[in-house]
Amino acid sequence: xxxxxxxxxxxxxxxxxxxxxxxxxxxxxxxxxxxxxxxxxxxxxxxxxxxxxxxxxxxxxxxxxx
Numbered sequence: 681x682x683x684x685x686x687x688x689x690x691x692x693x694x695x696x697x698x699x700x701x702x703x704x705x706x707x708x709x710x711x712x713x714x715x716x717x718x719x720x721x722x723x724x725x726x727x728x729x730x731x732x733x734x735x736x737x738x739x740x741x742x743x744x745x746x
Contacts, residue, residue: 721734
């Protein structure tokens with residue numbers, strides 16, 4: 681179990697602020713929808729959860745801060 685929960689607001693040093701939309705525990709990863717679009721991000725998709733186009737990515741706990 682990771683330190684972040686769905687709905688937490690987090691920060692990534694390059695992509696900025698975002699919201700955790702889903703998590704996967706093997707290993708702990710988070711599906712984050714960022715406030716801003718970036719060309720190297722995607723819309724994701726996880727168990728029916730889809731984010732905004734060019735705004736989402738799966739990241740590890742060590743990639744994020746609150």
